[in-house]
Amino acid sequence: MKKYDAIIIGAGHNGLTNGAYLAKAGLNVLVVEKNAYIGGAAVSRELENGWIYSNCSYVSSMLRQTIHRDLNLTKHGLVLVPYLGTVNFGDNGKPLIHYHDGNVGYNHLRQHSAHDADSMFKFQADLTRYAQLIRKTLMRTPPNPTSFKPRDIKELLWLAKQFWGLGEKELYEYMRFFTTSAEEFLDDYFENDLIKAAMASPGIIGTALGVYSPGSAYILLHHVMGDVDGNIGAWGLARGGMGAISNAIASAFKGFGGEIRTNAGVQQVLVENGKAVGVVLENGDELRANIVVSNLDAKRTFTKCMDKKDLPPGIYEKAKNFKIRGSSGKVNIALSGLPKFTNLPDNKFINQGGQGFVGSLETMERAYDCWKHGLFSDDPFIETVIPSAWDPTVAPPGKHWMSCFVQYCPPVLANGGWNAKQKEAFGQSVIDKIERYSPGFKDLIVHKEIRTPVEIENEVGLTEGNIFQGELTIDQLLFNRPFPGYAQYRMPIKNMYMCGASTHPGGGVSAACGANAAREILMDLRKPNTVPEDSFYDE
Amino acid sequence: MNTLMNSNHDLAAAYEDEQLQVTHFHARSSKFNIREAWTAWNGYKFADYYYDAQYEYFCVRNSCATYDICPMQKYYITGKDAMTMLNRLVTRDISKLNINRVTYLCWCTDDGRMIDDGTVFRLSEDKYMLTSGSPCIAWFKKAAVGYDDVEVTDVSDEIAALAFQGPTSCEVLKKMGLEGIENLKPFNIMHFPFKGDSDKKLTISRTGFTGDLGYELWIDPSQALDLWDELYLAGEDYNIHPYGETALNMARIEAGFILPGTEFNEALKTVHLHHDQTPFELNLGWLVDFKKPHFNGRTALLKDKTDGPEYTLVKLDIDGNKAADDSYLYDSKKCKNHIGYITSTMWSPVVKANIALAMVKTKYIKGQIWAEIYYSKEIRPKQKIVECTVVNKPFWAPARARATPPLRY
Incomplete structure (x- = not known):
């Protein structure tokens, strides 16, 4: 039987990135994927003839330019x-x-609030400063703060130097920033509620927190620390949908000699004498490898894919208690035409970007209250984008599709599990809200794909459909991600690693987790490092 | 009394003569220029950008876009001696150029220094159209002296021309009803009756300056606005948009195309000795054909080829992401031995690389190349020295640009 140098579980973008860098170093690598298609949550699928959805993640900003x-x-x-x-x-x-x-943006902001239009400059400067610091850590392995290894001490000193470089006053602000709420953070800058709501909305995307919850300010930062061609906070579409990212990485991986096997879900990681030695597939096939890398989230990896007896004491509990709450849903809607919105000029350029149905801070908080009670709101926060407005490849000419990311959507409903009727009602709540801003929207609908946390978990494999593979709160960030003591991509079982978003730097289509894990693996295998150092515009 | 102080003074009339000329498409294209971002080209009012340069660049790479090439210079060379005269003028052998074919070429002084580059269209047996970025009529007239049956006519103002580039461009032309356009091969020309009227001729060549799939549309000025309307109607669902000079410059650097005043200094406008270039220096040796009959610059160019040009134009991939504007190049990180200079540079949004065109002393091309880059960080000047890698292929050359019919966008 063929023995691989490495088997990677899950052909999401991080698994493929990990595979690409291992294969580039000359390893014989196999990526196994449970679905018939690759991509995980960075996937494009044609569910209605002629329309190509980005079924899960829908925009790109975090993808490391270096990679x-x-x-x-x-x-x-x-x-x-x-x-x-x-x-x-x-x-x-309005x-x-x-x-x-x-200048045009400034003039528009002034129509809402002259104070906020001015304050926006300081806000952007402060946020960029915070973002620049955290961006530097994205493609570095977090130090182990309790270790006395020279490498860890060196990295800790580096991290401390970065923080000290902010200056004393800013350091206090930064510490506060990691623990405060999006709303409190924004209160320092803005007076206009709509501006505050708009700026706060990235703070709740994908997280089981509200705009008033401590910790949501960091989530806000996490969503603006990416860039497009050096413009920090800017977003872009992957031409052909998010699957284009996974497909390109897969193509690079195959170019280095990597192998991908689809329809190959993993039943269990094989452990012998305390060492990972391969995987058993759902169809019973046994595949052997020197190392096993899991691109699944930490909870799924340790509670679903491993024999409890193979784990050191305490790890199962850590994984079971890993914070990975389902809080979002997704509705993808194929449209026969471009929707028009009331109170908006007929300006084709502003269609080429996102729309936030933010309502107000209060509206978003009430939607969060519903989630806490196991309900979905009839007035949810929706972030939409119409990729076909500027990507000619994802819908027939003149036709469109709208990606609706919905915050919040509970993983379990108060009145029982999800069923077809409730799923339809959830989708309808989204469509009804959009219809209020775009009369006639319903008449444009050709096809829709409704995804509650249940569908996301079952199809993509993310526990509870959590888009980040685990909450991005300070207790689960940097050297705490996924668990304290295991933040350097090495897992408690020898020869087993993790490379998904459950590891540093967390969720988002960044490819950094996969690349970082590859660097650590190659170090353990005493192979030359193939992973590049990150480079920045703001150096 | 000062005229400016006189409230009755008609400013428009007083300075009418100072107004830039407008192109045949101005009545339509100016509507798109909501930022009033105008510059000038050959005396014409010309868009730097219309809405947003980055957006227009992405229209060229992602959907489709038009570039107003009315200000580009166009000359008819007609008569029985047209081919012989042209073949004497340019360095390439055009005697084998078939009717309805286009080719890229350049012309030089007798010292082999490049005057300009352009394209030549063979429209019929004895009729050619030569295009160039800058006016060349004086030189062409001189070049025609001694040929019995040849006429050089400046038709720059008599032809309305629009470059139409981008991955969806072929689809839009198909939608306009131009049957068979998908079979048009690169550098070929097709003629269509415009709006079904055989008296109105629309000429389309599969040419362009973006390195992507694209066409150039040529029509009588009386039909210019109708052409614009037809094209924009057909292109509505394909995100058609005009692009200006900034976006064009980005696209052409990625394609590795040269510009006068940037990569080369037009020989006839050069003051200092050898501050102009030869085709060999510009890596355009493939445009020089020594097997054909005598042509302007032949002797000097043969010597340049034999001796090897002092400099050679190269494409560079530069480490990091700081644009190496006007940078000096060196053969080591110590920056002791100066071996060349950057001519054009940009961050390429599609390739995600820091790219440049550069003139490097030929003997140093195979060695290390380092760029000394100056940039500013919140008004403080910064300097860095980074390594450059010579790239042989264009930075952007999608398969769709060469395929016939073009690949699915």
């Missing part, structure tokens, strides 16, 4: 096309438009 350039993903078919504008709808009245041109 894009190093793996030559453009040659493998990846092109990222930036946003041009974004619109945020309040509960009523929507807030973010124009790509700075």
Whole structure:
């Protein structure tokens, strides 16, 4: 039987990135994927003839440019096309438009609040400063703070130096930033509720927190620390949908000699004498390898894919208690035409970006209250984007599709589990809300795909459908991710590693987790490092 | 009394002569220029960008976009001696150029220094159209002296022309009803009756300056606005948009195309000795054909080829992401021995690389190349020295640009 150097579980973008860097170093690598298709949550699928959905993740900003350039993903078919504008709808009245041109954007903000239009400059400067610091850590392995290894001490000193470099006053602010709520953070800058709501909304995306919950400010930062061509906080579409990212990485991986096997779900990680030695597939096939890398989330890896007896005491509990709450849903809607929104100018450029149905801070908090009670709100926060408005490849000419990310959606309903009727009602709550801002929207609908946490878990494999593979709160970040003591991609079983978003730097289509894990693995195997150092615009 | 102080003074009339010319498409294209971002080209009012340069660049790479090439210079060379005269003028052998074919070429002084580059279209047996970025009529007239049956006519203002580039461009032309356009091969020309009227001729060549799939549309100025309307109607669902000079410059650097005043200094406008270039220096040796009959610059160019040009234009992939504007190049990180300079540079949004065109002393091309880059960080000047890698292929050359019919966008 063929023995691989490494088997990676899960052909999501991080698993494929990990595979690409291991294969680049000359290892014989197999990626096994439970679905018939690759991509995990960075996937494009044609469920209705002619329309290509980005079924889960829908926009790109975090993808490390260094990896894009190093793996030559453009040659493998990846092109990222930036946003041009974004619109945020309040509960009523004039929507807030973010124009790509700075002066035009300033003039528009002034119509909402002259104070906030001015304050926005300081806000952007402060946020960029915070983002720049955290960006530097993305492609570095977090130090173990309790270790006395020279490497850990060196890395801790590096981290301390970065923080001290902010200056004393900013250091206090930064510490506060990690623990405060999005709303409190924004209170320091803005007076206008719609502006605050719009700026706060990234703080709740994908998380089981509200805009008033401590910790949501960091989530906000996590969503703006990416960039497109050096514009920090900018977002873009992957041409052809998010699957184009996974496909390009897969193509690079195969170019290095890597192998992918689909329809190959893993039943269990094989452990012998305390060492991972391979996997058993759901069909009973046994595959052997020197190392096993899990791209699944930490909870799924240790509670579903391993024999409890193989784990050191305490690990099962740690994994079981890993914070990975389901809080979001997704509705993908194929449309026969471009929806028009009331109170918005007929300006094609502002369609080429996101729309936030934010309502107000209060609206978002009430939706969170529903989630806490196991309900979905009839007035949810929805972040939408119409990729077909500027990607000609994802819908027939003149036709469109809308990606609706919905916060919140409970993993379990108060009145029992999800069923077809409730799932339809959830989708309807989203459509009804959009219809309020876009009369006639319902008549445009050709096809829809409704995804509650149940579908996301069953199809993608993310526990409870949590988009980050685990909450991004300070207790689960940096050297605490996924568990204290196991933040350097090595798992409690020898020869077993993790490379998914449950590891540093967390969720988002960054490819950094997979690359970081590859660097550690190659170090253990005494192979030359193939993973590039990150480089930045803001150096 | 100062005229400016006189409230009755008609400013528009007083300075009418100072207004830039507008192109045949201006009535339509100016509507798109909501930022009033104008610059000038050959005396014409010309868009730097219309809405947003980055957006327009992505239209070229992601959907489709138009570039107003009315200000580009166009000359008819007609008569029985047209081919012989042209073949004497340019360095490439055009005697084998078939009717309805286009080719890229350049022309030089007798010292082998490049005057300009452009394209030549063979429209019929004895009729060629030569295009160039800058006016060349004086030189062409001189070049025609001694040929009995040849006429050089400046038709720059008499032809309305629009470059139409991008992955969805072929689809839009198909939607316009231009049957068979998908079979048009690169550098070929097709003629269509415009709007079904055989008296109105629309000429389309599969040419362009973006390195992507694209076409150039040529029509009588009386039909210019109708052409614009037809094209924009067909292109509505394909995100058609005009692009300006900034976006064009980005696209052409990625394609590895040269510009006068940037990669080369037009020989006839050069003051200092050898501050102009030869085709060999510009890596355009493939445009020079010594097997054909005598042509302007032949002797000097043969010597340049034999001796090897002092400099050679190369494509560079530069470490990091700081644009190496006007950078000096060196053969080591110590920056002691100066071996060349950057001519054009940009961060490429599609390739995700820091790319450049550069003139490097030929003997140093195979060795290390380091760029000394100056940039500013919140008004403080910074300097860094980074390594450059010579790239042989264009930075952006999608298969769809060469395939016939073009690949699915």
